[in-house]
Amino acid sequence: MLESLQTGLYGLTSGISYLFTSGGPNVIMLLIAAILLYLGVKKDVEPLLLVPIGFGCFLVNIPLSDLMEPGGLLKILYDMGISNEVFPLLIFVGIGAMIDFGSLLENPKMLLFGAAGQFGIFFTLMLALALGFPQLEAVSIAVIGACDGPTSIYVASQYAPQLLAPISVAAYSYMALVPIIQPPIMRVLTTPKERVIKMAPIKRSVSAQTKLLFPIVVTLVTGLLAPKGLPLMGTIMLGNFMRESGVVARLTKASENEIANIVTLFLGLAIGGTMEGHAFLKPQTLAIFGMGFVAICMDTVAGVVFGKIVCALTGGKVNPLIGAAGISAFPMAARVVQAQGQLYDKKNHLLMHAAGVNTGGQIGSVVAAAVMLSVLKGMGLI
């Protein structure tokens, strides 16, 4: 009887005793979970993601909860949509359904800004290799520079699942920090004269047929050039095709609302579930956060420098600030450009141009990841 009581009591106290014996990393992660929840709830930093990620992190670090063991809730969610990359792709359908590529189609040359804005990916790849990360891990870390959460998760879950948690948290955190990271770089790299350049207003010139055919053409061209990235581009363009066709309004609305919301919840919880203290708290996590920061900075540097080159080539018709919008953080980066432009001239409206560059950055980030995967495939590494 006494023995039975003792074992029963042990069951009740084992979690607490674990916390005080070998639960140090869990305690730290519980604090990190609290910070993530605080940032999401009080500071409005990507709340749709940081709240489920923070809560998943909170759940998995309560000792002996077994939520990430086979059969555990978070493990089921992880297997359901992260390990097989379904969740990020479903989110892409929603993103495609939300984005209007009209401003990009008005001036397709803006796509080149979207290419320049991916430089951070390749710079960070070199950095990660120099720091000793293996090739596929380095590629997965570098994709943080795409400034695109779903793409980062898609690549990391395939080629570096052990780094998924820090990569995805870094990707989403830095996306949210774009309004803080970009302006100082934009100011340092441009002259006061360049910042006040006014760009010609955009004339409406895109027909409904062009907007409808755009997703099909983009899917075909990128699929032929970089087939390994077809799931990424295919899903984003599926969402956009549904939007532009106008005949499947229910599916479009479901993609951008219900499906995107449910998947975001599951995705966030499952990512939070990978943040178990003993696995997460490693020096390489800190290194990944550092490299993610470098990646976003280098994206901005390359975008603005490219803007300066285009400005010089066009005889001062392009404001170099719009180059900073060539990343995937949509529409945040475009708003940053507009705010910076108006800081120096209240009558300078760069938003439409920046929105075109920003949607170009959205496509550019997916293309860059697709190209990388196809090059890896060509090299026989995947």
Next chain:
Amino acid sequence: MDNAKWTFGLTMMIVGMGGTFLTLWILGLVMDALKNVFPLAAKTPSPEKK
């Protein structure tokens, strides 16, 4: 960084960045072509009321 990693990094940098620029440049050309094939119909002036 050892030689193999250096080669890998440079290859990714040149082919990856170059491939991204090339793909997006081609996409830009195709989008321009699409706009030319399917131009926005000019608004016909509404007939004046008599």
